Amino acid sequence: MEEKQNREQWGSKIGFILATAGSAVGLGNIWRFPYIAGVNGGAAFILIYIAAILLIGYPLMCTEVALGRRTQKNPVGAFASLSKGKSWRFVGGLIVLVAFFILSYYSVIGGWSLAYMTKSVIGGFKPTFNYEELFTGHISQVWEPIIWHGIFMILTIVIIESGVLNGIQKWSKILMPGLFILLLALAIRSMTLSGASEGIAFFLKPDFSKITFGTIQAAISQAFYSLSIGMGPLITYGSYLSKKDNIPDNVGWVAGADTTVAIIAGLAIFPAVFAMGYKPNAGAGLAFITLPAVFSQMAGGSFFGFIFFVLLSVAALTSAMSLLEVVVAWIIDEKGWNRRKASIGIGILVFIVGIPATLGYSVLSDVKFLGMDLLDTYDFITNNIVLPITGLFTAIFAAYIWKVEYAMEEINTPKGKITFGSFYRFLIMVIIPIAVCFIMIMNLIEKFGA
Numbered sequence: 001m002e003e004k005q006n007r008e009q010w011g012s013k014i015g016f017i018l019a020t021a022g023s024a025v026g027l028g029n030i031w032r033f034p035y036i037a038g039v040n041g042g043a044a045f046i047l048i049y050i051a052a053i054l055l056i057g058y059p060l061m062c063t064e065v066a067l068g069r070r071t072q073k074n075p076v077g078a079f080a081s082l083s084k085g086k087s088w089r090f091v092g093g094l095i096v097l098v099a100f101f102i103l104s105y106y107s108v109i110g111g112w113s114l115a116y117m118t119k120s121v122i123g124g125f126k127p128t129f130n131y132e133e134l135f136t137g138h139i140s141q142v143w144e145p146i147i148w149h150g151i152f153m154i155l156t157i158v159i160i161e162s163g164v165l166n167g168i169q170k171w172s173k174i175l176m177p178g179l180f181i182l183l184l185a186l187a188i189r190s191m192t193l194s195g196a197s198e199g200i201a202f203f204l205k206p207d208f209s210k211i212t213f214g215t216i217q218a219a220i221s222q223a224f225y226s227l228s229i230g231m232g233p234l235i236t237y238g239s240y241l242s243k244k245d246n247i248p249d250n251v252g253w254v255a256g257a258d259t260t261v262a263i264i265a266g267l268a269i270f271p272a273v274f275a276m277g278y279k280p281n282a283g284a285g286l287a288f289i290t291l292p293a294v295f296s297q298m299a300g301g302s303f304f305g306f307i308f309f310v311l312l313s314v315a316a317l318t319s320a321m322s323l324l325e326v327v328v329a330w331i332i333d334e335k336g337w338n339r340r341k342a343s344i345g346i347g348i349l350v351f352i353v354g355i356p357a358t359l360g361y362s363v364l365s366d367v368k369f370l371g372m373d374l375l376d377t378y379d380f381i382t383n384n385i386v387l388p389i390t391g392l393f394t395a396i397f398a399a400y401i402w403k404v405e406y407a408m409e410e411i412n413t414p415k416g417k418i419t420f421g422s423f424y425r426f427l428i429m430v431i432i433p434i435a436v437c438f439i440m441i442m443n444l445i446e447k448f449g450a
């Protein structure tokens with residue numbers, strides 16, 4: 001049967017690379033990676049992280065892109081059409097569901113970032129502010145964070161509604177080079193402050209004694225999250241990749257760009273943090289409390305603060321686009337909706353489901369799950385529980401159901417600089433499933449303290 005001809009495609013391989021890099025480069029690169037590296041042995045951790053990418057992340061990325069391109073479908077359709085009896089459909093369903101839930105809280109954080117971008121212009125970052133109070137004051141309001149979450153979702157919807165070429169590709173081509181330039185500017189400013197070397201040492205000084213099983217687990221988990229593995233964007237964006245483009249080379253650019261951005265982010269953040277006499281941390285505390293305080297002490301700080309929050313917002317937006325596209329592609333392919341109705345309908349639903357996560361700091365602050373607020377609960381369930389399961393199933397599916405020979409055939413056609421062979425077969429059939437089981441068990445032990 002002839003392939004459906006009406007599926008949109010990237011206009012060029014650069015379109016695919018930038019859009020997929022947009023999905024990969026996100027909050028994970030900016031506020032998680034640098035700190036995890038800093039406390040886990042600096043450059044020693046980075047080496048382990050790169051090994052995790054080469055041996056697990058990159059082969060899985062190529063596998064997911066191949067699944068999408070082979071089937072020309074969203075995750076549900078992709079799993080269903082390559083398995084007889086369609087029993088694997090549920091894995092695709094789980095992937096779409098996880099994308100939906102991740103987007104619902106990712107957008108809340110995107111909203112905080114937009115709010116801080118505006119604050120940096122309106123009030124600036126003054127040294128006299130108490131930044132901890134400013135942040136808790138912001139998120140513990142009822143309406144303001146909901147409105148910013150709504151604005152963030154509207155931006156995401158508008159881009160996705162415009163389609164693969166005129167929305168995702170067009171905006172990725174503008175936003176991703178912009179993000180890179182802003183990040184470089186910030187890194188140069190940060191590294192030229194006096195006292196910057198302490199921050200560089202925190203981030204990069206190798207300490208091999210810190211490398212344990214826990215470090216390896218942290219490296220693999222971070223690689224999964226950072227490369228958007230197991231959540232559908234790679235399958236979905238792969239389904240828009242032309243059969244004329246080679247998979248390993250193009251995906252290699254994406255993995256390389258993602259890692260480069262994570263390393264430069266460390267060089268943009270920690271030298272400034274140490275130079276201004278603050279302590280390193282990660283996550284929301286770093287982005288919304290420590291860094292604004294750091295900027296408030298720097299000459300030109302409000303300007304650099306503005307740049308930082310533009311950067312954070314852009315990183316969050318291009319990742320959010322890919323998550324919404326996963327769900328939209330599913331509903332277009334499987335339920336026959338048009339793109340407009342799908343983007344707006346799903347976007348509104350995501351907005352509504354995200355509301356409890358914003359209210360977890362105000363009216364719902366008493367609702368806790370294992371001691372975590374609602375936003376952290378969404379994050380924990382999706383990233384620590386569902387994501388390794390979808391990653392594991394994807395590897396098993398490609399290796400044993402679709403069959404590794406067919407996966408390799410798709411990956412290797414047309415031929416590029418890198419060809420997958422028996423080493424890939426060994427990784428996808430044996431090493432990757434074992435490694436993913438390992439991180440899943442470690443994550444659970446860590447949380448539930450078995």
Ligand code: PFF
Nearest residue numbers: 024026027028226228231319
């Ligand atoms: N890779 C993104 C980050 O590092 O922040 C997070 C993410 C985006 C995960 C999109 C999954 C996804 F589908």
